[in-house]
Every structure is written in C-alpha cells, then in structure tokens.
Amino acid sequence: MKVAIIGGGVAGIAAAYALLADKRVTAVHLLEATGRYGGRARTDTASIPGFAFDKGAQCIQDPTRNPLTEIAKKLGFETVEEDAGYRLRVETEDGWKTLPTTEPAIQAIVDEIQASFNENSQKPNVIVAGKPRRTDAAELFGHATSTYGPFTESAETWQTIAADRAREAEGDGANNLLVTKGIGSLVAAWGQKLRPTSGSSYIEHFGAVVSRIVYDDDKVTLTYDSQRLTVDACIVTVPVSVLGNGSIVFEPPLPDTHRNALKVLRLGSYKKLALRLRTPPADIVPGTHYYLAEDDPPGVWQYYRLPYADDVLIAHAAGDFAAALDGLPDSEVFKLFKTRIQTACDGVFFTTGRALTNWSNEPAARGAYSYSAFIGGGPDDPDALRARNALTVPVKRLYFAGEATDPACYGTLQAAYFSGERAAQAVLADVHASCAAFDRAATVAR
Ligand SMILES: Cc1cc2nc3c(=O)[nH]c(=O)nc-3n(C[C@H](O)[C@H](O)[C@H](O)COP(=O)(O)OP(=O)(O)OC[C@H]3O[C@@H](n4cnc5c(N)ncnc54)[C@H](O)[C@@H]3O)c2cc1C
Structure with missing residues (x-):
C-alpha cells in the first residue's frame, strides 16, 4: 500500500x-x-545568535501526557519547566507600577467573561462573551488575562463559540515545558x-x-x-x-x-517578537510575564525574559491586535513596541539581534491556531x-x-x-x- x-x-x-x-x-x-x-513549530536560531526563538509553538503543554515530552527525552533535548507569574504594567497617578492581574477593575471584567462563558457554553452556537463596549485599559487587560481571551484562543471572545471551548480536555495540572534549543x-x-x-x-x-x-x-x-x-x-x-x-x-x-x-x-492571529537587550532591566524580572496596554492599534502586549535567556526580551500579541500588527511593516511593529516598553520601564536598551513573526501572511499557514468562528x-x-x-x-x-x-x-x-x-x-x-x-x-x- x-x-x-x-x-x-x-x-x-x-x-x-x-x-x-x-x-x-x-x-x-x-x-x-x-x-x-x-x-x-519553527525555531529561528539565526536572527539572535545564541538564542533559539520559537516563532510558533513554544510550550509542551500537559507534559505528563504529551508525546513530545518523551520525544524530547529520546532525542536528548533539554527541557525547562515554565513557572511563570503574571503581572500588569500600568501607568498610575504616581507613575508606572507593576500590579497583580487580580486588580478589582480587571478581575470584574474577567469574572464577567467567565459568567458569560458559563452561560453560553450550554448552547451549541453562542459567542464566549460580548465585545468590549469601550477599549479602555481595564477592558483590554480583562480580555487579555481571561483564559477565554486571545492569548489562549488566538481569537477574541466575541469571535469564537463557547461550546467549542467547553469540550476541551482538562489540563494535567503540571507546568508547561520549554525546550531550550x-x-x-x-x-x-x-x-x-x-x-x-x-x-x-x-x-x-x-x-x-x-x-x-x-x-x-x-x-x-x-x-x-x-x-x-x-x-x-x-x-x-x-x-x-x-x-x-x-x-x-x-x-x-x-x-x-x-x-x-x-x-x-x-486560524486566529498570534504575533511574537524578540529583541536582544543591551543591559538587564530591573523592571523586567525573568520568569514574570507582564501585560502592557497599547493605544494605537488598541491591544495588549505580553512581554517577558526567559530565565535561561535573560538577555532577550520577548513580546507577544494576540487576536485582533496581532492581526492589526501583521498588517504593518516589521520596522513599524518594532518601533511601536520599543517606544511603548521604553515608556513603561526604565533601563530598557537594545543591541543588535531581533526577530519577528507574521503567521497571517505565511502562505502555508495563514494564521496561528484554530478556533470555531x-x-x-x-x-x-x-x-x-x-x-x-x-x-x-x-x-x-x-x-x-x-x-x-x-x-x-x-x-x-x-x-x-x-x-x-x-x-x-x-x-x-x-x-x-x-x-x-x-x-x-x-x-x-x-
Ligand atoms: C504563534 C504560535 C504559538 C503557539 N504556541 C503553542 C504552544 O505553546 N504549545 C502548543 O502545544 N501549541 C502551540 N501552537 C500551536 C501548534 O503550533 C500547532 O497546533 C501545531 O504545530 C499544528 O501542527 P499541524 O501539523 O496540525 O499543522 P502545521 O504545523 O501547520 O503543519 C502543516 C504543514 O502543511 C504544510 N503545507 C501547507 N500547505 C501545503 C501545501 N499546499 N502543500 C504541501 N504542504 C503544505 C505547511 O508548510 C506545514 O508544514 C502555537 C502556534 C502558533 C502559530
């Protein structure tokens, strides 16, 4: 045969x-x-010498039952547990602050999305949650930090049906694994x-x-x-x-x-960029993922340093924000993120070495990963x-x-x-x- x-x-x-x-x-x-x-699943090892940048998939999820855990062992690839904490980077009257993602205004939006999901997942064909009425920072952060939001689904809560998400298997509770190479x-x-x-x-x-x-x-x-x-x-x-x-x-x-x-x-949209840092910025602790709002196009960046490659700053964008960024020239996307991060954090300076993805425009992909629209x-x-x-x-x-x-x-x-x-x-x-x-x-x- x-x-x-x-x-x-x-x-x-x-x-x-x-x-x-x-x-x-x-x-x-x-x-x-x-x-x-x-x-x-594609690693770029050329753009930032010495750093393996995963342009697509990055984590082995549910490692106790994911066949890739065993494949990594067999092929001798080192894995590291991802034990990330999540924080918001927000501008307050007293300047820029790092706050918990459970800030009351944000938590209220997350709870609203959860309640909407609970109700709508009972029906076969209803969206997860409505579109934000305003695009103020609390709503943007609430949608970004919700587990039904774009960073999980690669689509917005109002684009995807709740019942599809409801039949997803429970996770195994173990930390994700990162592959150092x-x-x-x-x-x-x-x-x-x-x-x-x-x-x-x-x-x-x-x-x-x-x-x-x-x-x-x-x-x-x-x-x-x-x-x-x-x-x-x-x-x-x-x-x-x-x-x-x-x-x-x-x-x-x-x-x-x-x-x-x-x-x-x-397929929804998910964008990643990576930039080599000149010096380690005190405001960005390795292993912590920070959310930072962007004004135009409106959206939320998620940025972090990996514990095993802390001289690289990685940023993610997801959903409609990522789709809008995929429509911009690469140089503008880098400029937008650099300007934003340098406003929000002290001591962020870059040196040569940078990389960017654009899955929406890859002829063999045309997006990031699937959702039921x-x-x-x-x-x-x-x-x-x-x-x-x-x-x-x-x-x-x-x-x-x-x-x-x-x-x-x-x-x-x-x-x-x-x-x-x-x-x-x-x-x-x-x-x-x-x-x-x-x-x-x-x-x-x-
Ligand atoms: C930015 C991003 C982050 C992600 N993060 C994670 C993560 O952390 N953990 C996780 O588990 N998953 C993650 N995913 C999802 C994961 O990458 C995918 O679910 C998985 O790789 C899909 O594998 P596949 O074989 O189904 O499809 P693909 O990997 O897309 O394979 C399909 C293949 O078909 C080829 N092809 C397309 N058209 C043609 C054609 N006409 N003729 C011949 N060949 C063709 C393509 O080149 C491709 O190689 C992420 C994805 C993206 C984009």
Missing part, C-alpha cells in the same frame, strides 16, 4: 511514523510545501529521523506545494508543482485556513459537510460545533488531520500529534478492510 501525507508538521510526522510501523505499508510519501519539517528544532529533529528509521519505504518531498487532489474510491492523485503522484490513500494535514482558501483544488469538490466545516474553522445562525444551530468532527470523516481515500480536527485539545502540538495518529489508523483500517473483502471475493470466485 502506498500512502501520501500532505504537510510535514507534527500531524504529518506522527502520521508517517504510525503508517511506517505497519509492514503492509510499502511506501509513505510526505509532501511539504516549505524546505523543512515543523510547520507551525527550541520546540521547532525538536520537531525538525524528530521529522529528520523518519528517513534513517524507515529506509527506502519513506520518501520526503520538500518544496512540494500541493495544488490539486483528484480522488475516487481506490486512488488519489496529487499535483505538486508540475509533478504528479498517485497513491492508495492520502492524509491531508495542511492548516484549515489553507484548505478553506481554495489554494488546493479538490476533484470532485469536497462534500458540503467538509466545505461547511471549513467556513467555521479558522461564530458565523451567525441561532443559538441551537449545531453546525459550528460539528465542524471539527465533520472534518475527521474520510472522503473516499482522503483523510484529514491537523490540530483543528481534535475537539479535546485543538490549537496545540498534542492535538496535531493525536490527529495524525488517528488518521493513520483510519487509513490502515479502511485499506486493509477493503483488501480483505477483495481476497474473500477472489476465494469465492475460485
């Missing part, structure tokens, strides 16, 4: 390992648009082991942008660049934003269930909530995987991993069932 996998992120790599473990699989072709493994480096190393582990039955194609998929009951033919590949089954792991924007043509078109799911499942319909309309599961239903010999297809922990590395394994098992079960049926028919004919 010959299988193709489109996408060399965590889902694609996990699917490849699962397929290659089955002796009946004779060839696995992995087609990846870029020149490397990792997808949205970068999670992107870890995932790339794991992908690069496929070939030495599996020999000639594994064929990797880098720079292979799949643009057309023709499928029927028996075969799938992929077009990438000007080449064609025909296989018995294909696992598609590209982000839902890429599937939804029509850059891959399906023949015949995907069924309505899948096309409707792709209208709902979207509120696209109208009544509160009981089940379509949006069905979207993640709808996408996992195979269409003839096509199987879909990727973080967005996992309702229990979407938007994470482990979701991608489990989805890849699930799709591989589905391929094996279906193809072997049809082979067995063929053998039975041949025996009867004899």
